[in-house]
Amino acid sequence: MPYARVNGTMLYYREAGEGHLALFIHGFPLDHSMWLDQLAGLAHVRRCVAVDLRGFGRSDPVVEPALSMEMLADDVAELIEALGSNQADVVGLSMGGYVALALWELRPALVRTLTLADTRAAADGPEARQKRQATIDLVLDQGRGVLAAEAIRSLLAPGPSAPVQARVRSMVEGTRYETIVAALQGMRDRVDRTHLLPTISVPTLVVGGEQDAGSPPAQMRALAQAIPGARTVIVPGAGHLCPLERPAEVNEALIELFEGRKVVWWKPEP
Numbered sequence: 001m002p003y004a005r006v007n008g009t010m011l012y013y014r015e016a017g018e019g020h021l022a023l024f025i026h027g028f029p030l031d032h033s034m035w036l037d038q039l040a041g042l043a044h045v046r047r048c049v050a051v052d053l054r055g056f057g058r059s060d061p062v063v064e065p066a067l068s069m070e071m072l073a074d075d076v077a078e079l080i081e082a083l084g085s086n087q088a089d090v091v092g093l094s095m096g097g098y099v100a101l102a103l104w105e106l107r108p109a110l111v112r113t114l115t116l117a118d119t120r121a122a123a124d125g126p127e128a129r130q131k132r133q134a135t136i137d138l139v140l141d142q143g144r145g146v147l148a149a150e151a152i153r154s155l156l157a158p159g160p161s162a163p164v165q166a167r168v169r170s171m172v173e174g175t176r177y178e179t180i181v182a183a184l185q186g187m188r189d190r191v192d193r194t195h196l197l198p199t200i201s202v203p204t205l206v207v208g209g210e211q212d213a214g215s216p217p218a219q220m221r222a223l224a225q226a227i228p229g230a231r232t233v234i235v236p237g238a239g240h241l242c243p244l245e246r247p248a249e250v251n252e253a254l255i256e257l258f259e260g261r262k263v264v265w266w267k268p269e270p
């Protein structure tokens with residue numbers, strides 16, 4: 001089983017392919033398996049590694065009351081080096097994007113290209129901070145099932161397929177309670193990194209779901225506009241979890257970023 005010891009904890013990761021490293025960072029309250037379609041679809045162009053962040057999935061449990069984005073970014077930095085690389089194409093979705101931006105702040109030299117999916121640079125406002133606490137209270141009182149139901153309702157575009165719903169439910173219900181609490185507290189307390197956006201000097205892709213209410217297209221375009229030369233891809237018919245809702249379109253955009261070329265390999269024959 002692929003594990004790496006970093007910063008005193010064991011991180012699980014799954015990998016496919018070879019060549020330059022691409023590192024995939026999942027959202028909340030998910031795990032590495034949200035990227036399985038990317039591992040399958042991009043293994044011919046990259047050594048794709050999808051990590052379970054500290055406390056998530058098959059990685060070690062946490063005792064920290066809060067998982068700061070800086071701590072998670074430092075783990076990712078150590079993992080890149082533990083995998084024998086000095087750079088990675090870093091792909092982060094939502095909470096994974098917060099971590100990717102923290103990595104850019106802490107260790108920019110490790111980032112070859114940056115993909116920010118359905119995420120934001122701003123910190124939580126007062127209302128969002130209150131909602132974090134309400135979510136903690138709800139989950140501790142009523143269990144992860146309510147969080148899974150809410151994730152299926154709010155993170156996916158209307159009418160999701162049964163297999164996609166099932167994947168989301170498995171990830172949410174498989175996330176430890178202490179991780180849910182610690183990650184919510186870490187996201188609640190994360191700092192604003194908007195000022196960093198103009199400093200991003202590597203090729204950057206901003207990708208969002210057309211029907212993502214949490215990070216809507218206008219917000220994703222504004223994020224890209226703040227990053228010199230960033231490209232925006234809005235995925236039709238996808239919600240917040242576009243990599244598993246519309247993997248072919250997301251993979252195409254990632255290949256274009258990684259390889260700097262246009263590909264149509266995923267499209268069906270006419």
Ligand code: MLT
Nearest residue numbers: 027028093094095096187
């Ligand atoms: C995620 O998908 O990671 C979450 O929506 C992030 C958040 O709650 O801010």
